[in-house]
Amino acid sequence: QQVQEDLNKQLFDNLVSFLRRSHSEFQEKTTEWTCRMKSREIPTAALVLGVNVTDHDLTFRSLSEVLQNNITPYIALLEAKDCPGIKNLMQKLMGQLMNCYVDVDSLEDEDYVQVSQNRIRCSMTSLTNWYETVTKKTDSETPSKKRTSSSRDWQSPPVVVIFKDMESFTTKVLQDFIVISSQHIRELPLVLIFGIATSPMIIHSLLPHSVSSLLCIELFQSLSCKEHLSTIIDKLLLTAQFPFKLGEKVLQVLINIFLYHDLSVQNFIKGFQLCIVEHFYSQPLSVLCCQPVDAKKRVNSLSHDQCENIRKLPSFRRYVESQVSEKQIALLTADSFLKEITQKLLEDLRVYHENYVSVLRCLHVFTSSLPKYPLGKQIRELHCACLENRVWETEEYESSLQLARMLNKSDLVTMLQQCVEIFVSSSGNEFDKTVEKLKEFLTQFQKLEAEAFQERDVSVSSQKELQKKTDLYHLQKTLLELKESRRSKKLTKFEMLRFEVVDYIDSLVRNYLVPADHKTLHEIAYFNTASVLRGHLNAAPRIALHTALNNPYCYLKNQALKSDGGRISNKAPDICIVYKLHLECGRLINLVDWLEAFSTVVMAVEGPNADAASSDQVDDIIHARFIRAVSELELLGFIKPSKRKTDHVARLTWGGC
16 A cells, blocks of 8 residues: 555645646636636546556545545545436535435435435535535634644635546536536636546547537546556565565466456455465465564474474475485484574575565666567566576576677666665675675776777877878788778777676576575465465356356355265255256256256155145245246356247256366
8 A cells, every 4th residue: 555655646746736726726816717717617637547447446545535635625536337317426426525425216306415404406506505605614713623734725625526437427427517517617616537547538539629628638647557566566575574475376377367357456466465365374384484583483482293394395305305314314303403494594595585686676777778678678577587497597588698798888887886776775795795896897887988088099190190191002001900900800898898797797697596496495485376376366157156056065065955976955045956957958948847857856855745735835836936046047147048949948058167
């Protein structure tokens, strides 16, 4: 939430400034506002938020809080689903502004809202009268009762109407509201905010020129959802502050759902939270995934069973196999020695995370400045590549190095300066020599620049001497020497230094960007079960429906619903019985035969009914239950009426799930 607020701060500040301008013009009755009143223009902010519609609610809630704290208490949030007509829109608008309850479904007095004991007609005139009454009350209050903002700001605060999903509003509703509002703009300082998911051109597509000319529109653009995601990953995952990490496959699942499904940052965060819950629920040793101070205490308090769980970890087995025989025996038998080694390994893992993040950022400085972006432009792409395998063994990395060896001097100097800042601000203690080395490279580049000026002066003087030599023999000799020198051209000092810089960055990558699954005890901090996450997030409704209808015990957990083999229990819900019977039929199902089979299953355990008088009544009940179950199956899409035979239905689903 804090990251989202920081990302939207600039956007909200611009909107607040826009509202203050429109507010001050109305307050001071300036010439500009007078001209606007004559033209009946309504100040309008076109807020382009992008196609990630599921994130818009949080943005509008935050915006509403910011405006209430800084500009005005009169804010209304309108959605298209609540405003099919202008009457409904006015009801919602006045209901929110007056803080009263509006029963939209009521059929009587639909043009009125109930405020305390009074009924007020839903019209712009009523809204204007209410606004004048409220502002007069506010002016007459004592300063102690007023809000914390300056008194000038609250003499006539604007009324802000936010259309959360403008594209979904009908054209007629928007036109009517804008035309009516423009006629009252002199008495009511109305400001509109259009929430737009696609393009600002939608305003002119929905509204004719005669209506759009009544709006004084200013465009506001939020950051793209991809930039939001990159910042979230940067603040939550690429930091040593939080010990919990996502494995490469899990992170790729979340990113793929984001990119190819909904572009929702909120859903990405929900998936991240699900990973946290799943990891701490399913991993017995996740208790050690904590801050270093707590980790020491928790390691010392490990039970014998927990020590055995550590010994079962695949990464710890590899570690044991790499040790000498005496140490292997101690690790596998002595819990105290195991705890001591576990503390050291957890500390090594923490240091690895700190160093990994710093070197990854440094590598991203280089790769993001290259053409074609072989390793991706975003740091999340580079992070996934490093988690997947040894990045220096990939073709993309080799091509990145080749491109880096062709960078010019100014780009190299800028990148080195950024890398120095990254390593200086790093919490790791291993980069002091690295910072010194990078600063040494910068000093050498400065010396090369000074030498280049001197060589330039020498070349100018040699060219002048060449021009002075009018003797054909000496001129030919000089030109041949220049030609030979070009043929046997050696690397310049700059090229040698550039190669040295790239090789040094390559050595940092090979030392510090080792994949996490190569580190001992990585299972404690990393959640790698992508299949579990995919099962939670990637919905399979047909499989869920088949499971629920074919085996209701799976969801209801009722012992009476347990069935052996393919037997159909009469204790199951009616729709389950009908579904199982329909699986035994062909393409067309005879409703009479289906009803008889259903009746046989339902009456199987009850036995023959001795009371003949109530037999007809029981048949009617069974018949009604059957009709309801068949209707539910049709609603779910398993069957449909057949035009070929009126007493048959057609089956729509085939094959197993």
